[in-house]
Amino acid sequence: MTTSVAEPRPAGFFRDLISVAGRALRSIPREPEVLAPALFIPVFFYFINVGALENVAKASGVSDYRAFQLPVAIIFAVTGLSRASALVLDIQDGYLDRLLMTPIRRVTLLLGLMVADFTLVLAVQIPVIGLGYLMGVRFETGILGIVAFLLMGAFWGLAFTGFPYAIALKTGNPAAVNASFILFFPFAFMTTSFLPMDSLSGWLITVAKLNPVTYLLEGMRSVVTGWDVASLLQGITAIVGVMVVSFCLALLTLRGRLRSGA
Amino acid sequence: MASPAVVTESLSRDFGDNHAVVDVNLEVATGEIYGFLGPNGAGKSTMVRMLCTLLTPSSGQALVAGHDIVRDPGGVRLRIGAALQSAALDPMQSGREILLLQGRLYGLSRRAINERIETLATLIDLGDALDDRIKTYSGGMKRRLDLAASLIHTPTVLFLDEPTTGLDPISRNRIWEEVRRLNGEGMTIFLTTQYLEEADVLCDRVGIISSGQIVAEDSPSTLKRRYGSDVIVAQTPGQEDRAVAILQSLTGVERVERHRDDVMVVTPNASKLLSPVAVALEEAGITVANLTMRTPTLDDVFLELTGGRLRPGEQE
Numbered sequence: 001m002t003t004s005v006a007e008p009r010p011a012g013f014f015r016d017l018i019s020v021a022g023r024a025l026r027s028i029p030r031e032p033e034v035l036a037p038a039l040f041i042p043v044f045f046y047f048i049n050v051g052a053l054e055n056v057a058k059a060s061g062v063s064d065y066r067a068f069q070l071p072v073a074i075i076f077a078v079t080g081l082s083r084a085s086a087l088v089l090d091i092q093d094g095y096l097d098r099l100l101m102t103p104i105r106r107v108t109l110l111l112g113l114m115v116a117d118f119t120l121v122l123a124v125q126i127p128v129i130g131l132g133y134l135m136g137v138r139f140e141t142g143i144l145g146i147v148a149f150l151l152m153g154a155f156w157g158l159a160f161t162g163f164p165y166a167i168a169l170k171t172g173n174p175a176a177v178n179a180s181f182i183l184f185f186p187f188a189f190m191t192t193s194f195l196p197m198d199s200l201s202g203w204l205i206t207v208a209k210l211n212p213v214t215y216l217l218e219g220m221r222s223v224v225t226g227w228d229v230a231s232l233l234q235g236i237t238a239i240v241g242v243m244v245v246s247f248c249l250a251l252l253t254l255r256g257r258l259r260s261g262a
Numbered sequence: 263m264a265s266p267a268v269v270t271e272s273l274s275r276d277f278g279d280n281h282a283v284v285d286v287n288l289e290v291a292t293g294e295i296y297g298f299l300g301p302n303g304a305g306k307s308t309m310v311r312m313l314c315t316l317l318t319p320s321s322g323q324a325l326v327a328g329h330d331i332v333r334d335p336g337g338v339r340l341r342i343g344a345a346l347q348s349a350a351l352d353p354m355q356s357g358r359e360i361l362l363l364q365g366r367l368y369g370l371s372r373r374a375i376n377e378r379i380e381t382l383a384t385l386i387d388l389g390d391a392l393d394d395r396i397k398t399y400s401g402g403m404k405r406r407l408d409l410a411a412s413l414i415h416t417p418t419v420l421f422l423d424e425p426t427t428g429l430d431p432i433s434r435n436r437i438w439e440e441v442r443r444l445n446g447e448g449m450t451i452f453l454t455t456q457y458l459e460e461a462d463v464l465c466d467r468v469g470i471i472s473s474g475q476i477v478a479e480d481s482p483s484t485l486k487r488r489y490g491s492d493v494i495v496a497q498t499p500g501q502e503d504r505a506v507a508i509l510q511s512l513t514g515v516e517r518v519e520r521h522r523d524d525v526m527v528v529t530p531n532a533s534k535l536l537s538p539v540a541v542a543l544e545e546a547g548i549t550v551a552n553l554t555m556r557t558p559t560l561d562d563v564f565l566e567l568t569g570g571r572l573r574p575g576e577q578e
Binding site: 008009010011012015016019022023026027030031089090093094095097098099100101102103104259 | 314315316318336339340341342344346347348349350351352353354355359363364366367368369370395408411412415416417
């Protein structure tokens, strides 16, 4: 005898979003190897940079280099952290096809992963901030400043995810997604990550002025040392700008993949 | 009479210069098990991917469960289930998590999903392993779970793309039993296969596809009657050529061929000709070591229609 069950119907945008995000979040602790570099790299560079450059930076007029370096550690932790590799596996295993044969809202396949990414990048910042605290960094702006700092880091991490997702959806190739890590270098190093703008020279100043991370770092640093609305707004603008570009790329490649049915 | 479960009109799909599916017209009745038989690369999977809304046709149209695959893909998706080639699962999730997610995406309540999992328990047959990660499952377990995932919302049309390829005979029989049971409950089944036996034992009707085109379509028995011939095989050690000469003159013989030690008499009706063959050989003084007859197979039909043999696992 067959039991009568509810009729199938589209679950709706938010239920789809929660379903996709829930699956992605469940997977994160099951793949600790994905998280390890996101925690190791910022801690490693934080110690190296502080150890090597603290005195040089003081000579350049940076009074608290440990606070100066904390946003850099955050950028190192969150930039490029995404579920793009898992998406490539879904493409290769055919699981994406299984999801696409359901009435799921297509865009939630991407947005759901991004919700999980946002949660993750928010979480990985906490031990990094804890490390900064142990090293003597104090937020002049109090709890509200810590929240603003965390949110800036998280939204930056989220904004950057569009690039690896676009590569994953375009190529369906894990090697290409891994190679997207290369994008991290110009963003993270051709900026004021080591020394303030005044101490840079030549072409690097020009590039740093064009690099949105420069404004992000200034915004985050301003939150540590005391509210500076102008720096904060510039930082937020930089995040929004990168987010618009990367999300458009990711959504366009999603549409392309759905149309080609590849 | 119920409207057809699947109707296609001049459905085609090109990949650049490769015409994967060419002008396919077919109609699958509601409640039918329809089989698409063809070798690798014949266009079976492309056809299924179009009907499952994963691939847009280059031209032509198709209705599945009464909904247009291009204009109303959402309507199609609510009514179909599909298990595509090689189980499409996430190895990092448990079987139960996959089924719950699948049910949620169809808007089912948690209670309804749990009821469905209970109903599908015989098919899934994973016991406690349902809560283990899928990466620990065997091939047969994955296929059963994949099939269960495609059934969680009780679809009216089920697509199975080579559902038993790579499975051992026991797992294959279990899938066949389940297909028959689902069909008995009224579900229309559209399956692709490169296994002759599978098409023969499961399908009400079979469409033979070659190079993207349907070259014949009917029930397996009708196809065999229409395109295949019965064969009587006689073994006459050392006297094969004489036997061929004698048997060619019998009434009701289409042709006689010698294949090594076998003399093969091709005829529309082997049971009727078996005695005359035995008598003719006896009267000619030819010693018969063995005399057998066999009915045509779908492979004979395929050979007749396309000039090639179906050999599972090989590229066309």
